[in-house]
Amino acid sequence: MRIYVGKLSKNIKKEKLEILFSEYGEVKKVIIFFEKNNNNWEAFAFIDMPNEKEAYAAIDKLDNKVFYDNKLSVHQARYLDYDEFRKSENKGRRYSDFTNTKK
Numbered sequence: 630m631r632i633y634v635g636k637l638s639k640n641i642k643k644e645k646l647e648i649l650f651s652e653y654g655e656v657k658k659v660i661i662f663f664e665k666n667n668n669n670w671e672a673f674a675f676i677d678m679p680n681e682k683e684a685y686a687a688i689d690k691l692d693n694k695v696f697y698d699n700k701l702s703v704h705q706a707r708y709l710d711y712d713e714f715r716k717s718e719n720k721g722r723r724y725s726d727f728t729n730t731k732k
Contacts, residue, residue, distance in 0.1 A: 630677070630684035634691075635702035637672035639663065645697075650676050653690065654683025675706055 634646065643659045650656045658677040663670055678684040684705075692703040 630679075630681050631706040631708075632676040632678060632684055632688060633702075633704050633706040634674040634676060635704075636699050637661070637674060637701070638697035638699050639670040639672050641672050641674070641697060646674055646676065649691070649696065650678065650687050653687035654678055654680050 632650075637646075641661060643661055646659050646661070647656050650659075655678060656676060657679050659674060661672060661674045663672050665671075676687075678687065688703050688705060691701055694701050694703075
């Protein structure tokens with residue numbers, strides 16, 4: 630399962646996220662993105678966890694957790710189909726946070 634992690638510190642390191650999520654199960658991949666928004670750098674990440682039960686446990690325990698002085702937003706990522714992608718405001722991202730998509 631792919632997990633979206635938002636509201637990350639701009640100083641976040643891949644290894645720190647891997648350690649945090651591996652407390653709940655196997656972490657297959659961590660990808661961090663940085664983007665400039667109104668002259669401020671923002672970071673978000675996608676975490677791939679192969680075991681769905683472990684992934685849901687991580688989401689449940691880590692959503693709203695304070696990590697490096699930021700309150701995390703952790704949700705299951707949702708792949709946007711082509712029509713949704715064209716209509717979205719995701720700045721070129723094909724995966725999204727469930728809470729930011731409109732149906």
